[in-house]
Amino acid sequence: MRSQILSATAALKIFFRECAIQANMLIIIALMLCIFVIDLNTPLGVAAAVPYVLVILASLWVSGIRFTYFIAALSFIFTLTGFYLSPGIVMPMNIVLFNRALTLLLIICSALMVIKIKKANIDMSALMTQMLIDPVTGYKNRQAFETELDTEILRSRRYHRSFSIAIIDIDLLKLFSDNYDYKNNNDSIKQISQEIKTNIRITDLFYRIDINVFAILFPETDLCETKKVCESVRKKVSARMDKNTENKIMVSIGIAMLDETDNKLKLCKRAEDALFIAKRNGGNQVSTLPQIANKDKPAVAAILSRSRSTDTV
Numbered sequence: 001m002r003s004q005i006l007s008a009t010a011a012l013k014i015f016f017r018e019c020a021i022q023a024n025m026l027i028i029i030a031l032m033l034c035i036f037v038i039d040l041n042t043p044l045g046v047a048a049a050v051p052y053v054l055v056i057l058a059s060l061w062v063s064g065i066r067f068t069y070f071i072a073a074l075s076f077i078f079t080l081t082g083f084y085l086s087p088g089i090v091m092p093m094n095i096v097l098f099n100r101a102l103t104l105l106l107i108i109c110s111a112l113m114v115i116k117i118k119k120a121n122i123d124m125s126a127l128m129t130q131m132l133i134d135p136v137t138g139y140k141n142r143q144a145f146e147t148e149l150d151t152e153i154l155r156s157r158r159y160h161r162s163f164s165i166a167i168i169d170i171d172l173l174k175l176f177s178d179n180y181d182y183k184n185n186n187d188s189i190k191q192i193s194q195e196i197k198t199n200i201r202i203t204d205l206f207y208r209i210d211i212n213v214f215a216i217l218f219p220e221t222d223l224c225e226t227k228k229v230c231e232s233v234r235k236k237v238s239a240r241m242d243k244n245t246e247n248k249i250m251v252s253i254g255i256a257m258l259d260e261t262d263n264k265l266k267l268c269k270r271a272e273d274a275l276f277i278a279k280r281n282g283g284n285q286v287s288t289l290p291q292i293a294n295k296d297k298p299a300v301a302a303i304l305s306r307s308r309s310t311d312t313v
Contacts, residue, residue, distance in 0.1 A: 024061045031055050032074055039082040052079065052103065053110045065118050072111035079103050134208045136186045137193040145207040145215055149264055152205070152217050156258055163258040164218040164226040167271045168196065168233075171212070171250035171283055192249075195240050199233045223257040223288055230255060230286045238284065250283040257288075 035051040052075040059068045083100050132144035140148075149165070156163035170192055189212075196214060197206050205217040218226045234251045254275025256267055270289045278287035 021062055025067060028055060028058050028062065028071060029074075031058070032071065032078065036078040036082065039078065040085055042086065053106050056107065056110045056114055060114055060117065063118075065115055068111060068114050068118065072107060075107045075111075076104060079107065137190050137208050139193055139197065140205070140207045142207065142209040145209050145217075146264075148205060149217060149268075152219055153258060153262075153264060153267070156219070161220045162222040164221050164223055164255060165258075165267055165271050166216045166218065166226060166230050166253055166255045167209075167268075167275045168214040168216070168230075169212065169252045169254075169275055169279065170214070171252060171279070191240075192237060195237045196233055199236050200229060204229075223255065223290075223292055226255050226257070227286055227288055227292065234284070234286055252278040252283045253286040254278055255286065255288040 032055055056071055059071045132140055134141040207215045209215045230253045234253055238249055238251050254271045256270035256274055258267055274287045274289040278285050
């Protein structure tokens with residue numbers, strides 16, 4: 001239910017953003033038509049370049065280069081049309097021609113400047129995205145983790161929602177040894193990350209924060225529910241990867257939930273301490289701080305235990 005609400009909220013945000021973009025486009029086109037009408041009712045010789053240039057600059061409000069091309073072409077056409085349809089001439093023809101030529105030149109220059117700015121913004125956005133993406137797995141890296149963790153903590157406190165974090169350590173000596181084939185190493189890391197990602201919700205945030213360490217942020221999820229998800233992830237990743245490698249993969253997970261007095265450092269430290277406990281106890285298990293009862297192994301009949309151990313995400 002929560003994931004459906006979050007998905008609906010995200011869809012509404014996209015819808016309103018698109019509506020705002022469409023409104024900006026209509027405003028700019030309306031301004032263009034107003035300038036054209038005024039130019040038609042103004043004698044030749046009156047400067048027309050400044051209004052068109054300002055409208056072209058206003059196209060920066062609308063993302064996409066095609067719209068700027070469209071506005072520049074429309075300005076170009078309106079300037080030439082205004083020359084032939086204007087009611088009269090108040091200055092010598094050579095000055096009028098110079099005025100119109102200067103207008104066309106300014107339109108072209110301003111359009112090129114806006115297009116270059118938009119292309120630079122696109123390149124910077126792509127560069128910023130690449131800086132936040134791990135090149136091996138294609139998922140977000142530690143820098144993205146640090147940034148988005150702050151955002152999720154603020155959101156959790158603002159709306160008084162639960163928020164949990166899990167740190168996953170993959171322990172396989174051959175996989176991470178120095179003499180192991182580098183390409184196979186990266187392929188295995190990629191397979192592991194894909195397997196983890198497919199076993200969590202769309203609303204959960206997944207990162208690779210070190211060579212063999214991953215992290216998951218669980219918005220609106222308490223400690224018990226997070227542990228259930230992580231137990232399922234641990235079992236499925238271990239079962240899938242054991243078939244593709246020569247030795248067993250140990251998946252250890254430490255979990256912590258945000259408290260009222262926590263900051264980012266305290267929350268991460270508690271999750272790391274939980275991971276250390278999981279590895280100290282032999283690895284291939286999920287540990288939480290504070291510790292909660294392991295519902296996968298209750299003190300009841302084995303058949304009841306077996307039926308409750310098939311947790312799903």
